[in-house]
Amino acid sequence: MITAILLLVPLLFSIAIFSLKNEKWIRMLATTGSVLEFIISLYGLVIYTTQCHCQFILNIGWIDALHVNLRFGVDGISLLLVLLTTFLTPLIILASQVHAYKKPSAFYGLIMLMEFAFIGVFSTSDGLVFYIFWELALIPAYFICAVWGGNDRIRITFKFFIFTFTGSLFMLVALLYVYFKTPAPHSFEIIYLYAAHLTPKEQTSIFLALFLAFAIKIPIFPFHTWQPDTYTEAPAGGTMLLAGIMLKMGTYGLIRFLIPLCPVALREWGWVALALSIIGIIYASVIAIMQNDMKRLIAYASIAHVGLISAGIFTLTMKGMEGAVIQMVSHGINITGLFIIISLLETRLKTREISKMGGIATQAPWIAVIFMIILLGSIGLPLTNGFIGEFLLLFGIFEINGWLAAVAGLTIIFGAVYMLWMYQRTMLGKPNEVTKRFYDIKFVEAIPLIPIVIMIVWIGIFPNFILHIAEPAIQEILNLIH
Amino acid sequence: MLTIIALAVLGVLILAEGILGKKSWHLPTILVGLLISLALNLTGWNQNIHYYNNMLIVDNSSIAFSAVLIFTTFIIFLFAGHYYKDVVRPLDDIYAILIFALAGSVMMTNFGNLIILFLGIETLSIALYVLAGSHKEAITSNEATLKYFLMGSFLSGFLLFGIALIYGASGSLNMSEISRYTLSEAGHLSPMFRAGLFLLIIGLAFKIAIVPFHFWAPDVYEGTPTLLTAFMATVVKVASIVALFRLLNNCFSSIREVWAPTIWILAVLTILVGNFTGLYQPNFKRMLAYSSISHSGYMMLAVLAFSSRSSGALLLYAAAYSIATVTAFGILILIRGAKGNDLYTSFEGISKKNPLEALCLTIALLSLTGIPPLAGFMAKYYLFSAALEQGYLWLLIIAVLGSAISVAYYFKPIISIYLKEGDGLKLEVGKAYKANIIFLSLLTLALGFLPALLINLL
Numbered sequence: 001m002i003t004a005i006l007l008l009v010p011l012l013f014s015i016a017i018f019s020l021k022n023e024k025w026i027r028m029l030a031t032t033g034s035v036l037e038f039i040i041s042l043y044g045l046v047i048y049t050t051q052c053h054c055q056f057i058l059n060i061g062w063i064d065a066l067h068v069n070l071r072f073g074v075d076g077i078s079l080l081l082v083l084l085t086t087f088l089t090p091l092i093i094l095a096s097q098v099h100a101y102k103k104p105s106a107f108y109g110l111i112m113l114m115e116f117a118f119i120g121v122f123s124t125s126d127g128l129v130f131y132i133f134w135e136l137a138l139i140p141a142y143f144i145c146a147v148w149g150g151n152d153r154i155r156i157t158f159k160f161f162i163f164t165f166t167g168s169l170f171m172l173v174a175l176l177y178v179y180f181k182t183p184a185p186h187s188f189e190i191i192y193l194y195a196a197h198l199t200p201k202e203q204t205s206i207f208l209a210l211f212l213a214f215a216i217k218i219p220i221f222p223f224h225t226w227q228p229d230t231y232t233e234a235p236a237g238g239t240m241l242l243a244g245i246m247l248k249m250g251t252y253g254l255i256r257f258l259i260p261l262c263p264v265a266l267r268e269w270g271w272v273a274l275a276l277s278i279i280g281i282i283y284a285s286v287i288a289i290m291q292n293d294m295k296r297l298i299a300y301a302s303i304a305h306v307g308l309i310s311a312g313i314f315t316l317t318m319k320g321m322e323g324a325v326i327q328m329v330s331h332g333i334n335i336t337g338l339f340i341i342i343s344l345l346e347t348r349l350k351t352r353e354i355s356k357m358g359g360i361a362t363q364a365p366w367i368a369v370i371f372m373i374i375l376l377g378s379i380g381l382p383l384t385n386g387f388i389g390e391f392l393l394l395f396g397i398f399e400i401n402g403w404l405a406a407v408a409g410l411t412i413i414f415g416a417v418y419m420l421w422m423y424q425r426t427m428l429g430k431p432n433e434v435t436k437r438f439y440d441i442k443f444v445e446a447i448p449l450i451p452i453v454i455m456i457v458w459i460g461i462f463p464n465f466i467l468h469i470a471e472p473a474i475q476e477i478l479n480l481i482h
Numbered sequence: 483m484l485t486i487i488a489l490a491v492l493g494v495l496i497l498a499e500g501i502l503g504k505k506s507w508h509l510p511t512i513l514v515g516l517l518i519s520l521a522l523n524l525t526g527w528n529q530n531i532h533y534y535n536n537m538l539i540v541d542n543s544s545i546a547f548s549a550v551l552i553f554t555t556f557i558i559f560l561f562a563g564h565y566y567k568d569v570v571r572p573l574d575d576i577y578a579i580l581i582f583a584l585a586g587s588v589m590m591t592n593f594g595n596l597i598i599l600f601l602g603i604e605t606l607s608i609a610l611y612v613l614a615g616s617h618k619e620a621i622t623s624n625e626a627t628l629k630y631f632l633m634g635s636f637l638s639g640f641l642l643f644g645i646a647l648i649y650g651a652s653g654s655l656n657m658s659e660i661s662r663y664t665l666s667e668a669g670h671l672s673p674m675f676r677a678g679l680f681l682l683i684i685g686l687a688f689k690i691a692i693v694p695f696h697f698w699a700p701d702v703y704e705g706t707p708t709l710l711t712a713f714m715a716t717v718v719k720v721a722s723i724v725a726l727f728r729l730l731n732n733c734f735s736s737i738r739e740v741w742a743p744t745i746w747i748l749a750v751l752t753i754l755v756g757n758f759t760g761l762y763q764p765n766f767k768r769m770l771a772y773s774s775i776s777h778s779g780y781m782m783l784a785v786l787a788f789s790s791r792s793s794g795a796l797l798l799y800a801a802a803y804s805i806a807t808v809t810a811f812g813i814l815i816l817i818r819g820a821k822g823n824d825l826y827t828s829f830e831g832i833s834k835k836n837p838l839e840a841l842c843l844t845i846a847l848l849s850l851t852g853i854p855p856l857a858g859f860m861a862k863y864y865l866f867s868a869a870l871e872q873g874y875l876w877l878l879i880i881a882v883l884g885s886a887i888s889v890a891y892y893f894k895p896i897i898s899i900y901l902k903e904g905d906g907l908k909l910e911v912g913k914a915y916k917a918n919i920i921f922l923s924l925l926t927l928a929l930g931f932l933p934a935l936l937i938n939l940l
Contacts, residue, residue, distance in 0.1 A: 063934045066867065128863075132854035139853065146901055154901050158893060166886040172863070173882050176870050 002044045003058040003072040006082065006119050009037050010089075014112035023104050027097050030108040034090035034115065041086040048079055048469070054125065067187040071126040076473030077255060077325055080466060081122040081248055084332045087455075088244045089115045091448040095340045096237035098347060098445055101148055107237075110140035114241055121249050127175045127188040127257075131168065134249060138164055141242060150233040160230040163216055167223075171213035171253075174206045178261060194260050194480060203265035210258045211273060217250030218306050220273070221280030231299035236343035239295065243302050244336040248328050251306065254313050255321065255477060263481035266316065274314040274400070278408050280307035285414030289421070294342045294352045297422060298335065301378070301415070305331050308411055311404075312393035318471075318478060320396020325470040326463060327389025330377070333459075334386060337374035337452040341367065344445055345426070349434055354422060359431030364440035368427050370449050375423055377456040379415045385459035483533050483540060483592075484526070485548060488519040489585035493578040500574025508577055509563055515581075516556045523548050523588075536656055537595040544592035546797050546939050547724045551591070554716045554804040555584045558709065560918040561812050564911070565709045576616050580713065583609035587721035591728070596645045596655045596682075599725060603641065603689060606718060607634050613713075614706040626705025633698045637688040644681030651675035657733045664737050671737065679734065679741060686729070689722040690778045693751040700763075703771035708818060711767065712811035715774040716804040723781045727796060731788045745786050749877060752779030753884040760891045766814055766824045769891050770807065773850060776888060777803050780881055783865050787872040793940035795865040798933055802849060802857035802926065809846035809922045813839055816909045829895050831904020838916065839909060840899045842923040847892045849926045852885050857929035864937060 013033030020026050048055060057073040074082060093111060101107045117140070120133035138161065146157040179186050181196040198206065216223045231239045259266065284303035291297035309327050312320040344367065345360070346352050361368035373384075380386035390412065398405035431438070441449075459466060492515035499507050523545055530541045559577075566573055586605025593599040611634060615627025649655055651674045652663035664671070684695065691699035703711045730741060756776030763769040781803075784796035814824055816839065821828040833840035849858035862885065869878050898904075929936065 063937070066864065132859075135854045135859075139848070143900070146897070154897055158890075158897065161893070162886065162889050165889055166883075169882045169886055173866075173878055176863075176867055176878070177875070179867070180870055 001056070001058070002040065002047075003056045003074065003123055005040055006037065006044070006086075006123070007072070007116060009033060009040065010112045010116040010119065014109045014116060017112060018105055018109035020105050026104045026108050027093075030093045030112060031090060031097075033112060034086070034093050037115065038086040038090055041083050044074070045079065045083060048074075056123075057125075066128070067185060068128045069126060069189070070124075070129055071189055072120075072123045072129075073125045074123050075476070076469040076471065077252065078122045078473075080325060080329055080469055081252055082119055084248065084329050085115060085118045085122065085245050087451070088240070088332060088336050091336060091340070091451060092237050092240045092244070094448040095240065095343065095445075096235075098343070099236065101235070103147075107144065107148060110144050111237065111241065114140040114144075114246075118245050118249070122252060125190045127179065127190060127193050129188070130253075130257075131172055131175060134168055134171075134253075135165075137246060137249065138168075141238065141246060144238040144241070145230060145234040148235040149238065152229075153233045156226075156229040156233045160226045163223075163226045167213040167216035170209040174209035174213075175257075177202070178206060190256070193257075196261070198261070200264045200268075203262040204269065207258065207262040207265035207269055210253070210261070211269075214250040214253045214258060215273075215276075217253070218247050218310055219250075219280075219303060220276050220307065220310055221283055221303070222276070224280065224284070224303050227303060228296050228299045231302070232293060232296045236339060236346075239299075240336045240339045243299070243339065244332040247302075247306055248332060251309055251313060251324065251328055254310060255324070255474075259313070259316065260477055260480045266314075266481070270314050270316065274311050274397075274404065277307045277311035277314065278397075278404060280304070281311070281408060281411045282414070285411060285418065288418040289414065291418075292353050292355055294345065294354055294422065294426070295339070297354070297418060298338050298342065301418060302331075302335055304411055304414065305335075305378070308390065308393050308408060311408060312396050315396040315400050316478065316481065317396040317399050318474065319392050319399065321474045321478070322467055322470055323389050323392025323394075323396055325474065326459070326466050327386070327393060329466060330385035330389050330456075330459060333452055333455050334374055334378045337370075337449060337456070338378060340448055340452070341371050341374065344441065348438055351434065354425050356432075356434050357426040358429045358435060359427075360435050360438050361427040363431055363435060363438040366441045366446070370441070370446070370453060371423065371427065373453050373456060374449075375419050377460070379419050380412060383457070383460045385456050385463070387460060388463040483531075483538050485519050485523040485552070485588050486585050488515070488522050489581055489588065492516070492519065493581035493585065496574050496578040496581065500572055500578075505572065505574075508574060509559065512559050512577060512581065513556065516552055516559065520549060520552045520556070523552060532594065536658060537598050538589075538592050539594035539657075540592050543728070543793050543940055546936075547591045547720070547800065548588045550797065550800050550804060551584065551587050551717050551721055553801075554720070554808060555580070555713065557805070557808050557918060557922060558712050558716075561709060561712075561808075561815060561915065564915045565707075565815055576613065579609045579612055580710070583613070583713070584717065587717050590721045590725040593725070593728070594657050596648065596657070596660075599729065600638075600642060600645060602721075603685075603725070604638060606721065607638060607689070610710075610714060610718065613710045614702060616710065617707045620705075622705035623707065624705075626702045629698055629705075630702045633688070637685050637695070640681050640688075641685030644678045644683075644685060647674050647678030647681065649678075651678060657729075661733050661736065664734060668736055671740070676740060680744070682729070683726070683741060683744060686722055686726045687748060690719060690726065691775050692748050692778055692782065693755040693775065696752070696756070696775050699775060700768050700771040703774075704765075704767050708767065708811060708815050708824075711770075712808050715770060715811070716807050719774055719778055720800040720804060723778060723785065724796070724800070727785045727788075727793075730785060735788065742786060745782060746874075746877065749779050749782035749786060750880055752776065752782065753881055757884040757887040760888065763891065764825065766817075766826060766829065766895060769894075770810060770814070773888070773891070774807065776884060777850070779884070780862065780865060783869045783874070783877060783881060786877070787869040787874055789868055789872055791864070791868040791871065791937075794937040795861070795868045797940055798857070798929070798936045799861040799865055801936055802861040802929055805922050805925055805929070806846040806849040806858055809842060809919060809926070810850070812915070812919055812922070813843045813846075816911055816915075820907055820909050826894055826898050829898040829904075830902040831899075831906060832909070833899045834904070834906050835908040839911070839919065842919045843899065844896050845923045845926055847896055849930070851889055851892045855927070855930045857926045857933070860930050860933035864933065
């Protein structure tokens with residue numbers, strides 16, 4: 001029942017928003033809709049019991065001929081990601097309201113449509129429905145980036161769409177293949193997909209196909225080339241949706257599909273994926289250090305962070321995967337916070353170039369403080385949410401190979417370098433021509449940042465409530481492959 | 483059979499009205515007549531009647547596909563009012579020939595005898611040769627009709643020769659008897675029979691416009707008046723593919739190993755060449771021609787992977803493809819009327835003053851690409867699963883790659899509509915026209931959400 005409500009609310013609000021013309025009404029509807037969604041999902045959190053496996057099950061018959069049903073159900077990981085989605089969407093909507101976008105009905109309607117698709121992806125327990133929602137999330141993302149984006153947006157969003165779409169087509173082929181290997185009568189239900197008999201050779205092909213799809217989404221080196229351009233050219237809200245939630249679809253797919261379906265192939269090829277993820281961390285971190293455009297810097301930083309997350313997933317250890325889940329949540333929160341700050345700076349200074357900034361802290365101490373907290377969360381200072389995830393992930397990688405963990409641990413150092421250096425160049429020092437007219441944060445702009453700051457500290461100090469929710473689900477998946 | 487009679491009568495009725503000078507009666511008569519034919523068609527459901535010594539076999543599959551063909555013609559005629567509103571010359575001959583073409587295509591879906599197949603193909607083809615040149619003043623139309631006629635009649639010769647050879651080998655033109663012949667002769671089929679079979683496949687492949695027999699299609703599609711191109715791209719193509727499907731899987735099903743490799747190669751070539759070449763097209767109309775070539779490649783998967791699922795898959799695909807293509811052509815007609823050409827640049831900025839038309843075109847193009855939750859995705863997906871079930875994994879991967887490539891040329895118009903600056907033109911379109919476009923878009927969405935409506939029929 002809850003799942004049906006969680007799905008219908010953003011969809012209905014989206015349709016309503018599309019048909020409105022008055023901007024005030026649109027903003028109000030978008031904000032109330034997303035906040036309402038968050039409250040409903042909080043209620044779901046409250047009544048969720050961590051011991052039972054799959055709850056809030058919804059099953060509607062759809063296409064009998066293919067044994068595809070609209071099946072939804074959440075376990076620990078799904079619940080956390082649904083909560084992340086419903087937590088971030090109101091913040092993104094609020095942060096976007098500072099910009100006066102043209103055609104707001106389309107913009108906010110597309111955001112709500114994306115929320116609908118995200119919740120569908122995270123809560124479905126049917127493989128084909130997963131694919132449908134996965135693609136469904138791509139269309140609003142494409143339009144948001146293409147219509148409201150920066151100057152070069154047409155070419156870049158087109159590249160983004162084709163890249164992602166090709167990857168997902170391979171996922172479709174893989175899912176279809178596994179469907180036909182499920183015990184008769186075939187079904188797309190995830191439990192059935194897990195029960196498919198796959199020979200090691202088939203598993204390798206399925207592994208490669210699914211890995212391609214998810215690696216493009218996350219992104220994992222070397223399939224990341226679409227990401228920096230797309231994040232830079234997208235409007236602020238679009239980047240937050242892409243970086244905060246959409247890439248979690250990729251990591252979720254890894255945990256939900258790749259790992260349980262290909263255990264034998266993982267023993268052979270898992271180390272390749274692990275190595276690629278760790279290469280991505282170093283590669284992206286080094287490039288991030290050299291960036292002058294703040295948005296691009298954070299985009300590369302994001303590649304580095306999610307490289308660590310996917311490395312942790314491929315360790316197939318309890319600590320690694322727990323770290324991955326909590327880091328997914330933390331990364332979503334932190335990266336959204338960072339992009340909100342960047343959009344604040346951009347609206348005031350009309351530039352994102354770090355070399356042009358400086359001394360903002362003297363003009364706007366509140367922004368400096370909030371920026372610092374989010375930054376430290378991103379670096380992974382103990383007592384912030386980033387630390388818990390990073391620590392668990394490195395622990396998991398260490399259980400596999402100490403040297404790999406040492407290399408991956410460089411992310412801590414690199415992260416500190418590019419983040420703190422960016423902070424120093426933009427916030428500290430003397431104000432210059434561009435920044436001397438900088439005014440401090442207004443309360444309206446601070447509203448989306450306050451929950452983020454609270455969560456950074458709260459999850460940093462009390463991570464257990466997340467870990468307890470995720471643990472049984474992760475344990476089940478690990479049981480499947482051992 | 484009642485359907486064919488009804489359509490023929492309808493055609494003659496239109497000519498009679500033309501003689502009487504009642505121009506304004508044409509479209510209402512046609513629309514009502516098509517609905518009546520559709521109803522008569524559906525009365526034969528689940529009855530499986532054989533007419534004239536098994537020359538016509540009206541089974542569920544033929545009724546379903548004929549229904550798709552008649553429905554497609556219906557929605558095309560809904561656009562005809564606007565398309566021909568400025569034309570002074572009498573239109574009864576164009577409309578009547580179109581109806582006769584439809585009758586030929588219905589014959590192609592319920593044949594039980596190779597002669598009826600040939601009759602259907604010829605009725606359809608000759609009608610279309612005339613229609614392609616119906617815009618007598620335009621040189622492109624004349625070029626189209628000449629190309630189509632010359633190549634088409636040559637290939638019809640192939641078809642007839644093939645039928646003759648099969649008759650010579652098997653001693654009958656009747657499908658069930660030929661099937662019995664192949665069963666008895668399996669393993670040592672005479673070269674005459676094999677040659678006949680391949681000539682037959684080649685003749686039909688030309689009609690469908692499969693690579694490498696597709697070279698006529700883009701020029702002919704581009705030269706033909708746009709409304710009639712819509713008919714060519716949907717009704718003719720679907721009818722020909724259904725004819726091939728019916729022929730190979732009823733008549734020659736026991737000798738799959740003879741024709742399956744050929745069809746496999748044709749399918750792969752069509753998907754790859756159709757999609758790649760579509761990328762390089764300078765205007766929207768030619769792009770739609772190549773899009774239809776690629777889609778016939780996908781539909782070949784259904785022909786190849788014959789199973790209990792494949793008829794339903796082909797039905798859904800034919801319906802989804804026809805609806806989306808007719809929508810695309812409908813909006814192309816509007817833009818062509820406003821701008822005078824169908825280059826991609828004419829589409830720029832259309833979404834500013836015409837949001838509804840832009841959205842409908844986007845839905846149609848996304849459906850053709852195969853994006854959930856639209857009908858095109860469900861059709862492609864169901865087709866892919868039918869193919870995979872029969873073990874065609876590599877064909878599936880190629881089809882998937884083809885879909886990925888097709889994104890590039892389907893997105894060009896979408897990008898032009900929404901993201902480029904145009905001159906802010908407001909397309910003038912009547913209410914009925916607009917309602918038709920919206921209805922088709924809603925149908926695309928509906929089939930995407932409830933594909934079981936069509937899949938479960940067969």
